Amino acid sequence: MNITLAIAPGFVRKKPLLGVAYLAAALRGRGHAVEVADLNIESALPDEDEGARWWDKDYVDNYLDANPGFLDSLCRRLAATKPDVLGFSAWHLNQPFTMALARHMRENYGPLFILMGGPDADSFFMCRHADAYVTGEGEHALIKIAELLPDKAALAAIPGVSMRLDGRLLKGGEALELPDLDALPLPDFSGFPLESYKHKKTLPISFNRGCRNCCAFCCMSSVWKKFRTRRPDAIYAEFVRDAEVYGADNLQVDCAAFNLDMQAVEGLCDRLIAWGREVRWSGMGLIRPDLEERMADKLAKAGCSRIDFGFESGSDHVLALMRKPFNAAMAEKVVRACAGAGIEVVLSIILGFPGENDEDVENTKRFLERNKRYITDLGVPNECGVGGGSPIDREPLRFGIRPESVTSCLGWETVDGSLTHVTRQKRVEEFCQWRLNAGFGEQKEKSIKLIGENYSRE
Numbered sequence: 391m392n393i394t395l396a397i398a399p400g401f402v403r404k405k406p407l408l409g410v411a412y413l414a415a416a417l418r419g420r421g422h423a424v425e426v427a428d429l430n431i432e433s434a435l436p437d438e439d440e441g442a443r444w445w446d447k448d449y450v451d452n453y454l455d456a457n458p459g460f461l462d463s464l465c466r467r468l469a470a471t472k473p474d475v476l477g478f479s480a481w482h483l484n485q486p487f488t489m490a491l492a493r494h495m496r497e498n499y500g501p502l503f504i505l506m507g508g509p510d511a512d513s514f515f516m517c518r519h520a521d522a523y524v525t526g527e528g529e530h531a532l533i534k535i536a537e538l539l540p541d542k543a544a545l546a547a548i549p550g551v552s553m554r555l556d557g558r559l560l561k562g563g564e565a566l567e568l569p570d571l572d573a574l575p576l577p578d579f580s581g582f583p584l585e586s587y588k589h590k591k592t593l594p595i596s597f598n599r600g601c602r603n604c605c606a607f608c609c610m611s612s613v614w615k616k617f618r619t620r621r622p623d624a625i626y627a628e629f630v631r632d633a634e635v636y637g638a639d640n641l642q643v644d645c646a647a648f649n650l651d652m653q654a655v656e657g658l659c660d661r662l663i664a665w666g667r668e669v670r671w672s673g674m675g676l677i678r679p680d681l682e683e684r685m686a687d688k689l690a691k692a693g694c695s696r697i698d699f700g701f702e703s704g705s706d707h708v709l710a711l712m713r714k715p716f717n718a719a720m721a722e723k724v725v726r727a728c729a730g731a732g733i734e735v736v737l738s739i740i741l742g743f744p745g746e747n748d749e750d751v752e753n754t755k756r757f758l759e760r761n762k763r764y765i766t767d768l769g770v771p772n773e774c775g776v777g778g779g780s781p782i783d784r785e786p787l788r789f790g791i792r793p794e795s796v797t798s799c800l801g802w803e804t805v806d807g808s809l810t811h812v813t814r815q816k817r818v819e820e821f822c823q824w825r826l827n828a829g830f831g832e833q834k835e836k837s838i839k840l841i842g843e844n845y846s847r848e
Contacts, residue, residue: 400484643673
């Protein structure tokens with residue numbers, strides 16, 4: 391079967407999408423012909439850093455109106471692959487463009503099976519030009535779809551698949567999650583335009599799936615139901631493959647946190663140090679007590695060059711409300727240990743979490759001032775959003791949020807009225823000015839918003 395996996399414009403063109411490479415490998419392993427079409431690269435459109443807003447439907451509609459024929463040129467590219475199945479990688483970031491492509495393909499390029507799959511696939515159910523949607527882990531579902539087509543009625547029983555049939559949307563239940571991640575073939579990047587990405591000789595890699603924590607603002611627990619980790623030897627084998635086959639000298643770890651299983655990470659470090667090849671790697675990390683000086687030194691020796699920590703707040707009060715598994719004192723030790731080992735430290739901040747007050751914000755500022763010399767970069771703070779099946783989305787009242795106010799990601803209000811979108815935006819703007827005055831780098835000219843705020847729940 392000929393299967394085309396397409397990525398519509400909407401992403402900053404830094405590196406290939408790891409999930410698509412995993413799907414391509416799984417399908418090719420079953421004998422299917424797979425073509426990857428990363429239209430972010432092939433279309434050479436401006437990206438977010440250049441002011442583009444591909445998540446904004448009005449922006450996309452205006453762009454397509456001003457560039458007649460452009461949408462059809464992308465569809466001709468997809469049709470030229472002669473797919474039996476056309477699968478789109480579905481994200482909020484590229485939702486308007488993905489839906490426009492699906493509609494144009496359906497109306498102008500004959501019968502074909504159109505599939506939406508990805509972390510935000512359930513928000514594409516309103517796209518009536520798609521035949522099916524895969525939510526959750528996709529390898530098993532996509533393989534079964536390829537096996538059962540053209541029997542569309544049978545697809546509705548596949549776990550993780552929602553099938554549009556005779557005007558009805560039939561759901562096959564939750565997706566199956568493979569218990570052993572190392573049973574999957576290594577992600578296959580053949581067919582990706584590797585030389586055209588902004589980060590040269592850079593590939594994504596995953597150490598695990600899911601998360602052992604359940605932070606109140608995070609939707610990870612709704613995307614992955616179970617935490618699973620890969621074995622050190624399997625991760626190491628992928629390092630070697632990426633370096634020797636693709637010439638990669640920089641790997642970016644794409645998972646909730648690379649060090650959720652520290653024993654596996656330490657085993658990987660031992661292998662990388664013994665290998666001796668200079669391959670740098672980086673990723674999101676969890677602040678935890680065993681990330682002390684000894685472990686930080688080992689990470690650095692193994693090539694870890696940067697860790698982005700989901701720090702979010704320097705207030706113990708807010709960290710507890712967020713259900714973060716650390717306090718400010720632990721965060722301070724970890725930040726200093728990593729910086730002392732020569733690892734770049736990047737911290738993210740969330741402002742306006744329900745229950746946060748002015749004193750909490752001041753505690754965060756004091757933490758950052760004390761540790762300024764150890765922090766490589768401090769991201770532009772995010773306003774706390776509600777959505778994606780996170781704990782505060784599922785149980786808003788438990789966190790002091792008026793349920794009826796959760797009509798969009800940033801539209802929510804607390805029961806006592808102390809936090810609204812307006813008050814949170816003011817807090818973010820004031821913090822950004824403090825950030826600039828405190829010397830944490832020039833504030834980027836970008837909208838301080840969470841992607842998805844324009845998506846209504848209606």
